[in-house]
Amino acid sequence: MVSLSQLGSIDEVEDQLIVDFRSHPVFARMSEMSRTEFLEILLQRRFVSLAFVPFYELALDALADEPEKKVVRALIREEYDSAGELTHRERLVRDLLAIGASRDQIVRCRASDQTMGVAAGLVEAVRKADDHDDDTYQISILSTLRLAGEILVAVEYEMFWPHLQRFGLSANELPGKAESKFYYPHMTHDSRRHRIGIVPDLTCNRNHADLMTDRLRDRLMLVSARGVEACIRAARRAQGVKRSFYDQWGAG
Ligand SMILES: [Fe+2]
Ligand SMILES: [Fe+2]
Numbered sequence: 001m002v003s004l005s006q007l008g009s010i011d012e013v014e015d016q017l018i019v020d021f022r023s024h025p026v027f028a029r030m031s032e033m034s035r036t037e038f039l040e041i042l043l044q045r046r047f048v049s050l051a052f053v054p055f056y057e058l059a060l061d062a063l064a065d066e067p068e069k070k071v072v073r074a075l076i077r078e079e080y081d082s083a084g085e086l087t088h089r090e091r092l093v094r095d096l097l098a099i100g101a102s103r104d105q106i107v108r109c110r111a112s113d114q115t116m117g118v119a120a121g122l123v124e125a126v127r128k129a130d131d132h133d134d135d136t137y138q139i140s141i142l143s144t145l146r147l148a149g150e151i152l153v154a155v156e157y158e159m160f161w162p163h164l165q166r167f168g169l170s171a172n173e174l175p176g177k178a179e180s181k182f183y184y185p186h187m188t189h190d191s192r193r194h195r196i197g198i199v200p201d202l203t204c205n206r207n208h209a210d211l212m213t214d215r216l217r218d219r220l221m222l223v224s225a226r227g228v229e230a231c232i233r234a235a236r237r238a239q240g241v242k243r244s245f246y247d248q249w250g251a252g
Pocket of ligand 2: 075149190
């Protein structure tokens, strides 16, 4: 069994992983990018968003317990909203059109080998490996989804946001601007607001990252210190896969 305070070491590693992710040089260069250069990144990034559902579906098949399955199932369903509403991928295309991409440019864009490598890397990250036992595998899946599928997504969109605004999006309806239907809402509902090693305040609403944090914390507290190690190992790997996406515009 692991105490809550022992879980603080995961938060510390995670803080560092987020700092390192944000420090990718491509994010600093975005302020000098033209609309065309910026769109090139977003059009490639769209293919990673397209891989989100299969990535989560694979994880859902691998998760053993109902509380965790329930969260992942709900997040997959949320991708489609209710019938008659736009799917998250359609919302993404709407935001791209609003900042000046053409439909033709979107549908002609080909995923690069590096982008496909990132999608494959996420799938590989939720595969059971020889060094996993049942407990550490469950923890690895949750740690991977939480960081690669939620927290770092919010960090990416936070890094994009000033430039998305520069090219015409806004958080709310504003004259001359288009309200963001994809990037801005994801920036909010995927962001890390709670730490793993702190008693959760269950009175506030849970966003996607919080739902994952709650499940991961519960599971970590049932397992020995090897659960903490597995969680950190999976988080490092997830960050490495996500960060490598940006290396195609200059490694750093
Ligand atoms: Fe989504
Ligand atoms: Fe999410």
